[in-house]
Amino acid sequence: MKLPFAESYKIKMVENIRKSTLEERKKWIREAYYNLFNLRAEYVFVDLLTDSGTGAMSDKQWAAMMEGDESYAGASSYLKMKAAIKDIFDFNDFLPTHQGRAAENVLFSVLVKEGDIIPGNSHFDTTKGHIEFRKATAVDCTIDEAFHPTLYHPFKGNVDLQKLEKVLQENPIEKIPFVIVTVTNNTSGGQPVSMHNIREVYKLTKKYGTRLILDSARFAENAYFIKTREDGYQHKTIKEIVKEMYSYADAMTMSSKKDAIVNMGGFIGFRERALYEEASVYNIMFEGFVTYGGMSGRDMNALVQGLYESTEFEYLQTRIHQVEYLGNKLLEYGIPILQPIGGHGIFIDAKSFLPNIPKEEFVAQTLAVELYLEGGVRGVEIGTLLADRDPKTRKNRYPKMELVRLAIPRRTYTNSHMDYVAACLKNVYDRRDKITKGLRIIREAPIMRHFTVELERAH
Numbered sequence: 001m002k003l004p005f006a007e008s009y010k011i012k013m014v015e016n017i018r019k020s021t022l023e024e025r026k027k028w029i030r031e032a033y034y035n036l037f038n039l040r041a042e043y044v045f046v047d048l049l050t051d052s053g054t055g056a057m058s059d060k061q062w063a064a065m066m067e068g069d070e071s072y073a074g075a076s077s078y079l080k081m082k083a084a085i086k087d088i089f090d091f092n093d094f095l096p097t098h099q100g101r102a103a104e105n106v107l108f109s110v111l112v113k114e115g116d117i118i119p120g121n122s123h124f125d126t127t128k129g130h131i132e133f134r135k136a137t138a139v140d141c142t143i144d145e146a147f148h149p150t151l152y153h154p155f156k157g158n159v160d161l162q163k164l165e166k167v168l169q170e171n172p173i174e175k176i177p178f179v180i181v182t183v184t185n186n187t188s189g190g191q192p193v194s195m196h197n198i199r200e201v202y203k204l205t206k207k208y209g210t211r212l213i214l215d216s217a218r219f220a221e222n223a224y225f226i227k228t229r230e231d232g233y234q235h236k237t238i239k240e241i242v243k244e245m246y247s248y249a250d251a252m253t254m255s256s257k258k259d260a261i262v263n264m265g266g267f268i269g270f271r272e273r274a275l276y277e278e279a280s281v282y283n284i285m286f287e288g289f290v291t292y293g294g295m296s297g298r299d300m301n302a303l304v305q306g307l308y309e310s311t312e313f314e315y316l317q318t319r320i321h322q323v324e325y326l327g328n329k330l331l332e333y334g335i336p337i338l339q340p341i342g343g344h345g346i347f348i349d350a351k352s353f354l355p356n357i358p359k360e361e362f363v364a365q366t367l368a369v370e371l372y373l374e375g376g377v378r379g380v381e382i383g384t385l386l387a388d389r390d391p392k393t394r395k396n397r398y399p400k401m402e403l404v405r406l407a408i409p410r411r412t413y414t415n416s417h418m419d420y421v422a423a424c425l426k427n428v429y430d431r432r433d434k435i436t437k438g439l440r441i442i443r444e445a446p447i448m449r450h451f452t453v454e455l456e457r458a459h
């Protein structure tokens with residue numbers, strides 16, 4: 001008999017979670033103004049809001065925390081992190097930051113000026129926020145296949161090289177300080193970027209005289225897909241693949257809350273010494289001294305251990321397998337999801353799920369609210385709320401897809417939880433014809449509104 005798949009870890013500590021009643025959830029979501037970010041976490045049974053900072057650390061990560069060096073300058077934890085970043089990504093210089101967006105803030109303070117153009121593959125929301133905050137423009141050059149929810153493409157996160165070259169040709173290169181490629185591409189559904197594509201984008205940046213920066217939150221998951229889907233990489237280790245990916249990068253920004261499996265942390269990796277030196281000034285102003293930058297020594301230690309664990313094939317296989325397990329259940333139930341199934345979560349196609357809700361009434365947010373009401377499962381909208389208003393016209397931007405993301409925290413839930421989530425969605429799907437009311441905005445912030453927006457039922 002062929003042995004079935006089983007997780008590559010066992011559980012050493014548990015945290016209790018509590019179910020609630022429909023009546024309770026109705027009250028709580030109304031009080032939260034139909035914004036799942038406003039809910040108390042204790043009102044959630046299975047929390048798939050994000051895979052960011054929500055993973056379970058290993059015994060070795062906790063042990064490493066005990067050895068954290070909290071010295072202000074020159075801590076051994078800093079030196080350990082420097083050595084790990086050299087070892088894994090081959091960058092000589094790095095700056096620790098308190099999380100990923102802080103890395104963007106520091107690096108973009110040096111590189112991004114008003115009027116600049118930053119091409120990339122569906123920029124992450126905070127990345128786009130930091131670009132637009134500086135009155136620059138993010139240009140999405142993702143391949144067209146990414147916008148077809150069910151079309152199979154092994155690397156749907158890829159950059160369209162023709163679209164990119166057009167941007168590089170048609171604008172003065174001084175206005176394009178870098179191209180940013182996000183691995184994996186969260187916004188398009190946790191879809192990977194191929195090694196071939198990273199290499200070709202790098203070549204284009206060199207042909208035109210600019211940089212390639214990798215937005216690296218899920219770099220290890222991306223490497224897993226390269227190993228399992230791209231010709232020529234089956235026999236390479238994840239660590240070898242990661243080395244090659246970063247041989248094509250001039251710098252990296254990292255949210256360590258994802259593939260470094262820590263609750264808080266981030267960093268910037270640099271190829272150019274001069275850029276590191278310029279960025280150090282901003283790091284000291286915004287984050288902390290260059291040898292801790294907003295992180296405690298213990299957190300740097302846990303991060304280092306997390307980087308080594310997440311670049312183990314067995315870990316990645318367990319992780320991606322769980323995401324696929326949930327995705328395949330949903331497909332079995334006929335629920336429309338993005339395919340192929342991505343690395344860190346399932347993306348539900350809300351427009352197909354709820355065809356009766358007009359786009360002005362926030363289709364994906366409506367579905368996320370219904371899923372919460374059904375069983376206390378919290379997902380997140382990746383649709384019109386997240387796409388925000390156009391900074392110039394202030395009109396709502398309607399994205400090509402309205403998605404609800406169910407992000408799976410690393411090593412946190414069991415497959416029974418996945419069964420539970422799938423059943424909740426099935427029940428909502430069975431009553432979808434009765435869902436005819438969407439939502440409307442009462443209050444919103446001028447930028448990144450999705451975190452704090454307040455809504456009410458439409459009509």
Ligand SMILES: *Cc1c(COP(=O)(O)O)cnc(C)c1O
Pocket residue numbers: 052099100101102124126127182183186215216217218254255256257258265266
């Ligand atoms: C999470 C994330 C960020 C921002 O990082 P934070 O740690 O949340 O500040 C940037 N880019 C990508 C691709 C991310 O997933």
